[in-house]
Amino acid sequence: MQILQNVTVKRVLTEKSKELLVNKYHNNKAQLQKECDQLLFELKKLEKTRKYSAASLKAQFDKEIDTRKEKIKLIDFQIEQLEILPFGSELKDDDLQSIVDINIGDNWDDITKGKTIIIKDGVIVEIRER
Template sequence: MKLIRTVIIKHIVTEEKKAALISEFETEIIQCERELEQLVFQLHKATKDIPNKHEQLTLRARYKEEIKKREERLQTISFKVQQLNKLELGSEIGVGTAESIVDIEVGDPWPDFEQKIEVIIKNGIVHEIRESRSEHDELV
């Protein structure tokens, strides 16, 4: 019989991984800044074409909400970059989960699904597979 089990995926922070993550964050920042510029441009263009003040205020409020979301996303990404820069090499960071298939047969001990399995990756290669150190481990 086959069962599905959740596996926690973690990366070991190396110079290469740090550089790759920072590059990803920088790309996200650039994209977010472009979206902000585009929203501001669209806001000015859209409000200029609407003579009714009430409709302008309603439209402006919707745009401002979207602009605020992008600004918050920019702050979040900047915070992640700051935290990443503080991480020491060799630290582990959680990047997500995956599903694993467990084969069991009659007579096998029942797998402890409370005990999480972790796959540790270093420079794109599986470095270690282990049972989680604690039941309450969270993704970092």
């Protein structure tokens, strides 16, 4: 019989992985900033048409812009934390599901413990039992 089991994937922080993460964060931040700029442009465009109530329109757009600005603050915090972390630290990357064969006589506690996969620079370096 087969069952699904949760598997945690962790990445070891190296110079290469740190650089990739920082680039990813900066790209996400730039994308969010572009979205804020686009929302402001759309707001001004819609205000000129005068088809909608200016106050409610501005409130909706402000809410969307504020949501993105909060995400930008979170990214800035993540970048700060990443700068503090020493190389060799393990960062949780993902949770996956794996198929596990079980048979009569297997130790249930060992099966349900789950596993953790450790990745260093894109290569699996260790598979741990939790």
